[in-house]
Amino acid sequence: MAAAMEPAIILVRPQMGENIGAAARAMLNFGLTDMRLVAPRDGWPNPRAVAMASGAAGRVLDRARVFATLAEAMADVDYAYATTARGRELTKPVLTPATAMADARARVAQGGRVAVIFGPERAGLENEDVARANAIITVPVNPDFPSLNLAQAVLLAGYEWARDSLPPEPAPQGRRPDGEAPATRLEIERLADHWEERLAEAGFFFPPEKAPAMKLTLRNLWSRLPLTRADTRIFHGMLRQLIRRG
Amino acid sequence: MAAAMEPAIILVRPQMGENIGAAARAMLNFGLTDMRLVAPRDGWPNPRAVAMASGAAGRVLDRARVFATLAEAMADVDYAYATTARGRELTKPVLTPATAMADARARVAQGGRVAVIFGPERAGLENEDVARANAIITVPVNPDFPSLNLAQAVLLAGYEWARDSLPPEPAPQGRRPDGEAPATRLEIERLADHWEERLAEAGFFFPPEKAPAMKLTLRNLWSRLPLTRADTRIFHGMLRQLIRRG
Numbered sequence: 120m121a122a123a124m125e126p127a128i129i130l131v132r133p134q135m136g137e138n139i140g141a142a143a144r145a146m147l148n149f150g151l152t153d154m155r156l157v158a159p160r161d162g163w164p165n166p167r168a169v170a171m172a173s174g175a176a177g178r179v180l181d182r183a184r185v186f187a188t189l190a191e192a193m194a195d196v197d198y199a200y201a202t203t204a205r206g207r208e209l210t211k212p213v214l215t216p217a218t219a220m221a222d223a224r225a226r227v228a229q230g231g232r233v234a235v236i237f238g239p240e241r242a243g244l245e246n247e248d249v250a251r252a253n254a255i256i257t258v259p260v261n262p263d264f265p266s267l268n269l270a271q272a273v274l275l276a277g278y279e280w281a282r283d284s285l286p287p288e289p290a291p292q293g294r295r296p297d298g299e300a301p302a303t304r305l306e307i308e309r310l311a312d313h314w315e316e317r318l319a320e321a322g323f324f325f326p327p328e329k330a331p332a333m334k335l336t337l338r339n340l341w342s343r344l345p346l347t348r349a350d351t352r353i354f355h356g357m358l359r360q361l362i363r364r365g
Numbered sequence: 366m367a368a369a370m371e372p373a374i375i376l377v378r379p380q381m382g383e384n385i386g387a388a389a390r391a392m393l394n395f396g397l398t399d400m401r402l403v404a405p406r407d408g409w410p411n412p413r414a415v416a417m418a419s420g421a422a423g424r425v426l427d428r429a430r431v432f433a434t435l436a437e438a439m440a441d442v443d444y445a446y447a448t449t450a451r452g453r454e455l456t457k458p459v460l461t462p463a464t465a466m467a468d469a470r471a472r473v474a475q476g477g478r479v480a481v482i483f484g485p486e487r488a489g490l491e492n493e494d495v496a497r498a499n500a501i502i503t504v505p506v507n508p509d510f511p512s513l514n515l516a517q518a519v520l521l522a523g524y525e526w527a528r529d530s531l532p533p534e535p536a537p538q539g540r541r542p543d544g545e546a547p548a549t550r551l552e553i554e555r556l557a558d559h560w561e562e563r564l565a566e567a568g569f570f571f572p573p574e575k576a577p578a579m580k581l582t583l584r585n586l587w588s589r590l591p592l593t594r595a596d597t598r599i600f601h602g603m604l605r606q607l608i609r610r611g
Contacts, residue, residue: 323606360569
């Protein structure tokens with residue numbers, strides 16, 4: 120079941136529907152779909168949340184479950200992280216999102232159910248909410264401007280949850296020209312030869328006593344650049360065209 | 366100076382003032398203050414941006430600089446990361462925010478100036494914008510729901526920039542010969558311009574309908590190569606000599 124494999128995202132007394140919708144989007148951006156709402160201020164369902172989370176994220180809202188209390192929302196949860204602006208409950212571990220989500224992955228891998236708890240927009244979690252969590256997540260923000268909104272806090276948790284599971288798409292359209300392969304030594308050699316010959320004809324290596332050093336510099340340059348096969352064809356082609364014009 | 370110590374955040378043709386304001390907040394959450402705007406749709410200053418970025422984030426907007434073109438916005442930048450939804454320019458390194466910002470920290474530690482480039486809200490960056498970047502950042506999102514908004518993309522870049530739990534990783538292609546300073550963005554820009562002009566005169570961009578794609582390929586090539594200042598002088602010099610001969 121999906122809910123057992125991913126952290127539940129619990130929003131405690133969220134106020135603005137828009138923020139609930141934005142949180143649903145942020146969740147789905149990183150593959151999270153188990154949203155739980157504790158006593159949302161404006162009831163549920165909330166049309167403003169739906170308007171904000173159009174498309175696929177709307178399904179996160181459709182699946183969202185509403186609870187009267189945080190305790191009920193956490194009934195099936197083995198380990199919970201409370202997100203707070205500052206680590207005020209010092210008897211609990213205070214973790215960064217990165218550390219917390221690494222910990223969450225390890226717990227989930229062992230069959231545990233985890234949840235991340237977020238407070239209302241302005242006030243944040245009450246002490247009795249935090250008391251129900253096992254650990255605290257504090258985002259390392261600029262202390263002079265620590266104001267993350269609800270969806271941003273959810274986004275960072277989702278980002279850290281997914282960080283090792285979602286690779287950056289390497290070649291989305293399968294478009295991988297053969298020219299992307301790095302040029303071989305021989306191709307670089309031929310390119311350097313071609314340019315050296317034509318430049319010599321053009322009088323580039325002047326004065327003559329400096330020619331050997333200049334040629335060496337150029338060889339070094341071609342060898343050092345991370346050219347692909349396609350790049351070498353381009354450099355051959357540009358040279359040919361510049362010469363042909365002459 | 367602050368600008369040299371932190372990545373510049375460049376918003377290319379941003380549309381909604383609210384999003385510019387939200388991006389300023391996201392920047393300041395992680396201590397970033399060097400915002401640059403390229404041709405903002407609704408002009409500048411923008412009251413909606415100011416309304417969104419009230420308080421300290423308003424000062425990020427006050428300091429923001431506006432440029433007509435991306436090239437101008439990048440004039441003092443040594444290394445730039447373009448944020449795109451997918452890695453479409455496959456000859457450039459495609460990095461996660463984590464890898465990119467570790468790379469950025471390493472470059473900044475060596476005195477380099479870096480920038481992260483973000484496109485307009487809906488369309489994202491044009492290919493010619495991406496062509497000016499050295500590397501691509503793609504956030505590893507759920508492929509079925511990859512819709513990050515502008516401020517969220519900025520937030521993740523800032524978050525990764527500020528994270529100090531990971532030591533900086535070495536730059537991907539950063540090995541340079543003894544004491545050779547890397548070319549600045551402006552030097553690369555001038556080099557690309559010079560070659561494009563002369564190649565155009567030489568009839569290289571043929572047939573005409575293929576010219577834009579060919580020019581884009583070349584821009585990408587120059588941006589991607591780890592050229593030093595000395596290298597750019599050599600490439601200018603070779604071109605001049607080849608033309609002079611004609």
